[in-house]
Amino acid sequence: MTTDHSILEQALSDADPGRTPRDAAPDARALAMRDRILRETAAPKKRRRMRALGWATGLVAVATAAVVAFVMITPQVAAVAGTPSPLDFEGESTVTGIVDEASTALDSSPGPAEPLRLVRTASWGISVDVGTETSTVVPQLSTLSWQPDGSGHMTIIEGVPYDPTDAVASNAAEVRSSGEVVADFDITPEQFSSPWLSVPGESADDMVAILRAFGMPEQPTAFDVQTAMTWVLGQWTLTNAQHRELLVLLEDAGGGDALGTSTDRLGRPVTGIRTLSPDGAVSDLVLVSLDTGRIVGVERTVLKADEVYPAGAIVSYSLWDVEEELIR
DSSP, X not given: OEEOHHHHHHHHHHHOOSSSOTTOOOOHHHHHHHHHHHHHTSOTTXXXXXXXXXXXXXXXXXXHHHHTHHHHHSTTOOOOOOOOOOOOOBSOOOHHHHHHHHHHHHHHSOOOSSOBSEEEEEEEEEEEETTTTEEEEEEEEEEEEEOTTSOEEXXXXXXXXXXXXXXXXXXXXXXXXXXXXXXXXXXXXXTEEOSOOSOOOSSHHXXXXXXXXXXXXXXXXXXXXXXXXXXXXXXXXXXXXXXXXXXXXXXXXXXXXXXXXXXXXXXXXXXXXXXXXXXXXXXXXXXXXXXXXXXXXXXEEESSOOSSOOTTOEEEEEEOSOOGGGOO
């Protein structure tokens, strides 16, 4: 999948809070961050060491880019000082146990009757105040809707920022809408392309087919399944039957670690399955709702420090099945 640079430029323009003149020349760090966003929104079939935006769909990455827009164009931005706190997990479980319990919940929980080209996502970015050299976590809420021809619309609403060093704020349900629309634009078929435009079926073979279209290899690891699955869930709201098949594929791939139970950043009870990238650079945490059995989020943790993030930093998350009332 590719996302045209014009979508990114439009999102950045809409979200620019005007703290820096638009003709200000970006420094090397700003240029590197810009290039990372553009590079990591390329087709998922390109295998590379993944970083903060690498697992997100192109348009979700654009949404994240909109929140950090002014960081990229501001000269001499300080390194990121804080990121969200890790989720606290309790108890023990197994991947098989998580999948079995999710399957039972999926039998009785509400879900769409058919796959929807509509996705509501909660995620986050970093806001840096150059004057004070401080950073705040800025949650964001985005709505993507699109048509079979690839045309669509995206709206991004800024969440309520909080200090990542504030333990109370970091450990509470973190995503709340501020009501401020920071980007709102139409998407043309030329700007948005997807390897899968038709409504996917619900069988195991159907799910394998769409995951492979989004870059999953024939002999996938759990990380491969999760990565392709995240791309899919960034574009489609799937049925309960499809979520069941995705979880079975994740289990069958092997290599995932069960983490017990926790509460996600929307205050929902979840259980977690962690997957590790082949190079050991990052780990991704798949969040499964204890109430519905649906896959409701993915979080990424850096395991090897880079020029921006220390080892152990939560560098990104996307949460799905977000209630419409929250995105206002």
